[in-house]
Amino acid sequence: MYVFLNFEHRLGVGCKVLVVDLDGTLTLSRNTYELSVEALLALRRARDAGLRVVLATANGLDFALTVARYLGVRDVIAENGCLVHVDGVTYELCSGDMSAVDRAVLATGAVEPSPQNKCRKYDLAYVPKAANAVELVRAAVGPGYVVESSGYAIHVRPAGVDKGTAVRWLCERFGVPCHQVAAVGDSDVDVGMLEVGWGIAVGNATPAAKRAARYVAEGPSGLGFKEAVELILSGEACTP
Numbered sequence: 001m002y003v004f005l006n007f008e009h010r011l012g013v014g015c016k017v018l019v020v021d022l023d024g025t026l027t028l029s030r031n032t033y034e035l036s037v038e039a040l041l042a043l044r045r046a047r048d049a050g051l052r053v054v055l056a057t058a059n060g061l062d063f064a065l066t067v068a069r070y071l072g073v074r075d076v077i078a079e080n081g082c083l084v085h086v087d088g089v090t091y092e093l094c095s096g097d098m099s100a101v102d103r104a105v106l107a108t109g110a111v112e113p114s115p116q117n118k119c120r121k122y123d124l125a126y127v128p129k130a131a132n133a134v135e136l137v138r139a140a141v142g143p144g145y146v147v148e149s150s151g152y153a154i155h156v157r158p159a160g161v162d163k164g165t166a167v168r169w170l171c172e173r174f175g176v177p178c179h180q181v182a183a184v185g186d187s188d189v190d191v192g193m194l195e196v197g198w199g200i201a202v203g204n205a206t207p208a209a210k211r212a213a214r215y216v217a218e219g220p221s222g223l224g225f226k227e228a229v230e231l232i233l234s235g236e237a238c239t240p
């Protein structure tokens with residue numbers, strides 16, 4: 001039961017849901033996994049204000065659910081939107097067998113498989129070994145697949161689904177207009193959700209993420225997320 005405590009929420013204006021990326025957004029910077037204390041405190045303020053918080057990450061589902069547990073978050077978008085876990089049930093927004101694609105990607109010799117791949121289903125992750133790894137992988141998999149870098153790994157998944165697809169699915173499920181879903185992120189894999197929701201990019205986000213956002217924070221990563229929560233709680237975000 002989400003009782004919206006503050007004035008904007010009671011009036012049915014302002015943000016009702018907060019969808020937040022993990023790596024590069026809740027962390028100290030975009031090249032570490034260390035969580036930002038300021039971000040954790042801001043996340044708790046958002047939740048205490050009655051916002052429904054969803055973790056949206058390129059990481060695998062098992063990994064994301066584990067992190068979400070320690071963040072005090074129950075709902076998760078994983079594998080860049082291919083898997084959505086809401087109210088204890090996992091929904092698959094992607095389909096198809098990725099084994100042949102995986103073989104083609106590894107045959108380029110430009111990447112190493114992420115250890116997470118043994119527990120990932122549709123969005124596979126790779127560590128680049130060559131400067132032009134993204135281009136080589138794109139050439140190997142063809143137009144039916146999306147190849148993007150999160151800054152932490154190269155991701156390959158079936159075309160047509162991204163974090164924005166999953167946010168749109170959540171808007172429907174929660175019965176909330178998408179402009180009242182705040183989405184905060186740092187990288188190219190967040191562009192879809194920054195466009196679908198009321199997008200906020202952290203200060204050190206990629207150019208594509210900043211272009212997709214309604215608002216760009218000053219601070220980097222976790223400090224930028226703290227600013228995003230302040231904007232949300234001020235009632236100035238999630239305008240139509």
Ligand SMILES: O=C(O)COP(=O)(O)O
Nearest residue numbers: 022023057058059150152
């Ligand atoms: O797993 C990654 O590559 C980055 O994950 P993120 O979507 O939480 O930034």
Ligand SMILES: [Mg+2]
Nearest residue numbers: 021023024186
């Ligand atoms: Mg990120």
